[in-house]
Amino acid sequence: MPHISLDNVSLHYSAKPQPLTVLEDITLAIAEGEFVVLLGPSGCGKSTILNLVAGFQTPQSGSVICKGKTVQRPGPDRGMIFQQPNLFPWLSVLENVTFGPRLQKHQKTEVTEQARQWLDRVGLAGFEHHAPWQLSGGMKQRVALARAWLPGPDVLLLDEPFGALDAQTRIMMQELLRKAWTETSTTLLFVTHDVEEALFLADRILIMSARPGKIVDEIVLPFGRERDIETLAEQPDYREIKHRVLHRVRQEARRHLSWRLP
Ligand SMILES: Nc1ncnc2c1ncn2[C@@H]1O[C@H](COP(=O)(O)OP(=O)(O)O)[C@@H](O)[C@H]1O
Ligand SMILES: [Mg+2]
Incomplete structure (x- = not known):
């Protein structure tokens, strides 16, 4: 199938x-x-x-x-990623990545741990507390990738x-x-x-x-x-x-x- x-x-x-x-x-x-x-x-x-x-x-x-x-x-x-990263400008990188799961009331510590793993995988370890405006276009799109992948679609x-x-x-x-x-x-x-x-x-x-x-x-x-x-x-x-x-x-x-x- x-x-x-x-x-x-x-x-x-x-x-x-x-x-x-x-x-x-x-x-x-x-x-x-x-x-x-x-x-x-x-x-x-x-x-x-x-x-x-x-x-x-x-x-x-x-x-x-x-x-x-x-x-x-x-x-x-089914996750979706667009040409524009569409990050929330007032949230940090980590908060952007965990936004969806936190809305769904998933365990915060667990979600944060998964988010850190994803940020590491996309080469953004150390940027967790940066704001979107501090990132280049490619880095923003990496955040979007981590955010889309985190919930395990x-x-x-x-x-x-x-x-x-x-x-x-x-x-x-x-x-x-x-x-x-x-x-x-x-x-x-x-x-x-x-x-x-x-x-x-x-x-x-x-x-x-x-x-x-x-x-x-x-x-x-x-x-x-x-x-x-x-x-x-x-x-x-x-x-x-x-x-x-x-x-x-x-x-x-x-x-x-x-x-x-x-
Ligand atoms: N809401 C809509 N009303 C009328 N035409 C639309 C609408 N949305 C998309 N189209 C038309 O449908 C066609 C296909 O759009 P789209 O799937 O976005 O193409 P692509 O992603 O391949 O560039 C385009 O010609 C677009 O103008
Ligand atoms: Mg198109």
Whole structure:
């Protein structure tokens, strides 16, 4: 049984003069512990897919299933991380990370201990009492990662989480994310429009078409679990796979452009 599945999911908005079809007949299945990257041009419905799995939205037709149950609402089993870290500016790093569990009245000492472990894992040991304004963009996003992971979700949904970071920081965050994933085996569904990011991170890449969003290609990456960003490009098949992915993505982006031009 897959951990997450979308079966013939379609979603449209009632816009004038005609309805806007965002997703058309999407079918996908993600295994438990898998790292899947959704790659596609802007506006193709990537965030919408995450919103459906998160339970923020429901489709007009088809079904979204998580662990055998239809997704109807958000739940603590599915965490979400956005491009912006969305930290509470008046709370410390530690208080930000423990905010949710404290609301749920979890044991404070236990939660604090777990939070310290997570902050250590994301390289923020010693920054527990800093305020968000004292952190760089990458550090804030590490806090967001620790906060999302602390309650032990089965699934993490990541919506272009490193999109606002500079290139060096983004690479560090990608390495950190992969390391945390191998240590937890959480199921990850990660959205990006960056081909190299997808190639480094994913077990499997799903390429989406321009709107209406469909899955047009699937690429299982043969690079193994232990990956080094510096030597990845030397792996056999890397060039060929990158070429295939780039070609497919550019095709879709061009289709999108011509669709928008008169
Ligand atoms: N509430 C809404 N009403 C109408 N159109 C929307 C709404 N939300 C999103 N859309 C449209 O749905 C499409 C897909 O959006 P989204 O999933 O955010 O794309 P992506 O994340 O791939 O950039 C976009 O064209 C967007 O304009
Ligand atoms: Mg988006």
